[in-house]
Amino acid sequence: MNSLVLNAARLITIATLVHATSMTGALHAADEYSVTVTADHQDAIYEAGQQAAFLITVKHGDQPVSDGTVKYTIDDFTRGNQSAVFAEGELTLGKDPSRAVIRGDKAGFLRCQVTYQPDQGKAVNAIAGAAFSPAQIAPSLPVPDDFDEFWSDQKRQLAEIPINPKLTPVDSGDAAIESYDVQVPCWGGAPVSGYFAKPKSAAAKSLPAILWVHGAGVRSSILSNAVRGAQSGMLSMDINAHGLANGKPDDFYAQASSGPLKNYRSIGRQDRNTIYFRGMFLRLVRAIDFLAAQPEWNGREIVVIGHSQGGGQAIAAGGLxxxxxxxxxxxxxxxxxxxxxxxxxxxxxxxxPMTDDGVPDPSGLEASRYVDAVNFASRCQAQAIMSVGFIDSVCPPSSCYAAYNALQGPKRILHEPLMGHAAPPHIQDAFFQSVLDHVKLSSVETP
Known part of the structure; x- marks a missing residue:
């Protein structure tokens, strides 16, 4: 892969994630004890009703530990619910890996959490996951009957607001690239705020477009994303999730995070007309309006790319x-x-939110259905690539697969049995290479 692709692939920075944590099946303590857990299928994928075994080994430095015991728990991620513990116990170590065996009776994911306590020092932990018929994971609720009507009305109100972008030149650091701070009026409470870049002297109708969207948190748009996308031959725009001014001191974003945007994810969540993600998703459409209005856009390809909250936004954009x-x-x-x-x-x-009786709040549940990426996925005809971590406790793999299975266009998913909530370099590389392949293939096939 050439340096241009490598540089572009790095655009999906760990800073855009909710939590930049990647777990593997082997976690090492300072005293050099380590525990490794892996499924007995290399891809950790099984059919529902099939038996899976988690293979557990312990080492002290490079030497296997064959004396003592390990404790394990197998559950389905629903913490605090004892009925969700499928198996637990203590296994004796030996020359061969210890085996924690479980049968997955339905489509879903199970994880095995293992603890080894040496005679001296801290306990050592490891986690691995396994999937059971993940392609059969269905939506937990149907799409609301008026889902399309609701969002059509939202987009109609957005269309009544003129685009009228305000572009302020900024230094791209590359003499071949023009770049701008962009503010675009939007319906939904805040403008689109981002950085936009394009190759200088590009011909009319010659370039595809890419929109970079952010994970959770409160921060500026990222100029380097916009610039590097342009360096790869695209109209490239990176927007922050909240319509905030760009390039401000860190204190500006810290104050917003602890002030009006504190716990923004819960703002207005009892009503579909006030729920925070409504405005965030409308900003996606308005950003696409801006890109599609550029004279250099080729009229064909628009890509939306992101991780975590950005991944959910990408699905929403494809459905909207x-x-x-x-x-x-x-x-x-x-x-x-x-x-x-x-x-x-x-x-x-x-x-x-959950009620005191331990059931979903009816108003919150109903409102959430209008901003669920699973429902947008069912309207998305775009080509898609997705990643899933089998031990991701932030965005559990069952939730990712519920969305993936609903996608309507050509798609592929990258399975990571030992990954938590992360965007490691090989995932970033695969994503951006897929973007470049999509643009090249479509450009060749489209007259």
Whole structure:
């Protein structure tokens, strides 16, 4: 892969994630003890009803430990619910790996958490996951009957607001690239705020477009994303999630995070007209309006790419706007808000509050259905690439797969049995290479 692709692939920075944590099946303590857990299928994928075994080994330095015991628990991610513990116990170590065996009776994911306590020093832990018929994971609730009507009305109100972008030149650091701070009026409470870049002297109708969207948190748009996308031959725009001014001191964003945007994910969550993600998703459509209005846009490809909250936004953009031809959604959030209804753990941001009786709040549950990426996925015809971590406790794999299975266009998913909530370099490389392949293939096939 050439340096241009490598540089572009690095655009999906760990800073855009909710939590930049990657877990593997082997975690090492300072005293050099380590525990490794892996499934007995290399891909950790099984059919529902099939038996899976988690293979557990302990080492002290490079030497296997064959004396002592390990404790394990196998559950389905629904913490605090004892009935969700499928198996637990203590296994004796020996020359061969210890085996924690479980049968997955239905489509879903199970994780095995292992602890080894040496005679001296701290306990050592490891986690691994396994999937059971993940392609059969269905939406936890149907799409609301008036889902399309609601969003059509939202987009109609957005269209009544002139685009009228304000572009302020900024230094791209590359003499071949023009770049700008962009503010675009939007319906929904805040403008689109981002950085936009394009190759200088590009011909009219010659360039595809890419929109970079952010994970959870409060920060500026990222100029380097916009610039590097342009260096790869695209109209490239990076927008922050909240319509905030760009390039401000860190204190500006810290104050917004602890002030008006504190716990933004819960703002207005009792009503579909006030729920915070409504405005965030409308900003996606308005950003696409801006890109599609550029004279250099080739009229064909628009890609939306992001991780975590950005992954959920990418799916929403693909479902809301038919101009989107590809989405790249890493460990997507905002999926399966009603998962608890189907006995699954809800995805981030755990949007639906629970009542004192331990059931979903009816108003919050109903409102959440209008901003669930699973429902947008069912309207998305775009090409898609997605990643899923089998031990991701932030955006659980069942929530990601509920969205993936609903996608209507050509798609592929990158499975990571030992990954938590992360965007490691090989995922970033695969995503951006898929973007470049999509643009090249479509450009060749389209007259």
């Amino acid at each position: 706007d038919p101009r989107v031809t590809m989405i790249a959604a890493g460990v997507p959030a905002i999926c399966d808000h009603s998962g608890v209804i189907a006995g699954r753990v809800n995805g981030w941001p755990k949007l639906v």
